[in-house]
Amino acid sequence: MSTRVPLLQGTLDLLILKILIFGEQHGQGIARAIQAESGEVLLVDHGSLYPALQRLEDRGWVKAQWGVSANNRKARFYTMTAAGRQQLHREASEWEKMTAAIGRVLAAQAKET
Amino acid sequence: MRSSQDFDDEIRAHIELETDRLIAEGVPPAEAAARARRTFGNETAVRERFNESQRWYWLSQLVRDFRFALRSMRNHPISAMAVVGTFALGIGATSAIVSVIDTVLLRPAPYPNGERLIAVAETRPVGAPGTTVASIKLEEWNRASKTIQGAAGYYTESQSDTTGALPETVIENWRGDAV
Numbered sequence: 655m656s657t658r659v660p661l662l663q664g665t666l667d668l669l670i671l672k673i674l675i676f677g678e679q680h681g682q683g684i685a686r687a688i689q690a691e692s693g694e695v696l697l698v699d700h701g702s703l704y705p706a707l708q709r710l711e712d713r714g715w716v717k718a719q720w721g722v723s724a725n726n727r728k729a730r731f732y733t734m735t736a737a738g739r740q741q742l743h744r745e746a747s748e749w750e751k752m753t754a755a756i757g758r759v760l761a762a763q764a765k766e767t
Numbered sequence: 768m769r770s771s772q773d774f775d776d777e778i779r780a781h782i783e784l785e786t787d788r789l790i791a792e793g794v795p796p797a798e799a800a801a802r803a804r805r806t807f808g809n810e811t812a813v814r815e816r817f818n819e820s821q822r823w824y825w826l827s828q829l830v831r832d833f834r835f836a837l838r839s840m841r842n843h844p845i846s847a848m849a850v851v852g853t854f855a856l857g858i859g860a861t862s863a864i865v866s867v868i869d870t871v872l873l874r875p876a877p878y879p880n881g882e883r884l885i886a887v888a889e890t891r892p893v894g895a896p897g898t899t900v901a902s903i904k905l906e907e908w909n910r911a912s913k914t915i916q917g918a919a920g921y922y923t924e925s926q927s928d929t930t931g932a933l934p935e936t937v938i939e940n941w942r943g944d945a946v
Binding site for chain 2: 685699700701702704708709723727728729730
């Protein structure tokens with residue numbers, strides 16, 4: 655197994671919202687999707703997903719409803735709201751700005767004076 | 768409002784789904800359940816975080832603290848009684864003092880325009896006898912003062928009441944009315 659990195663603080667919300675853009679999903683599915691989409695690099699503590707989902711739900715970015723999974727198990731399915739979609743755009747562009755800025759700093763060369 | 772039961776159901780559903788997935792990947796069932804739990808992490812901590820995020824969490828904490836207080840009082844009745852007694856005396860004394868201050872100092876005297884009543888006295892050099900005002904001065908104050916509308920005074924006199932079997936001292940109260 656390749657080396658795995660724990661999730662950066664504060665990025666879980668962004669990843670959850672991103673996964674939900676593909677349609678409704680339950681918590682375990684979201685955890686799986688994040689892990690799979692990251693090429694099995696990101697280490698998601700499955701438990702930490704649920705307080706995060708609850709937070710997103712309280713803020714009105716996702717909606718939840720009990721349903722039945724593909725293999726006939728009861729599960730709570732999450733869907734993204736319009737406000738959630740806006741939040742995703744906001745957070746994603748912020749993230750891109752930040753990573754680009756950090757990348758520039760890391761790539762800095764010694765300046766000639 | 769979501770119940771913690773609902774939240775627990777969701778956690779259980781997650782573990783079942785993850786176990787199913789691992790079994791489908793070829794993991795032996797006994798190990799699959801254990802691994803699903805392991806990747807979930809600390810279930811109790813997750814439940815606690817959910818409970819603490821609830822809007823009425825403070826209320827349930829308050830109820831719990833209150834119950835704890837009652838329980839401790841039942842277990843230590845003597846110290847509980849001592850504390851209750853201390854509070855009762857303290858509150859009683861304080862409210863008595865406050866009601867005295869209120870009626871004596873804060874409320875206007877119970878007469879029409881009571882808030883306009885003032886007491887006037889003369890002061891004298893230390894050691895000089897008496898603090899009374901000569902009644903003639905009342906007339907003078909009434910005539911000359913622009914600050915007060917009218918001044919009145921009173922004085923008392925001791926008399927002997929000899930109508931009974933034994934003589935008794937009677938304080939007679941005299942009053943001079945405002946003009």
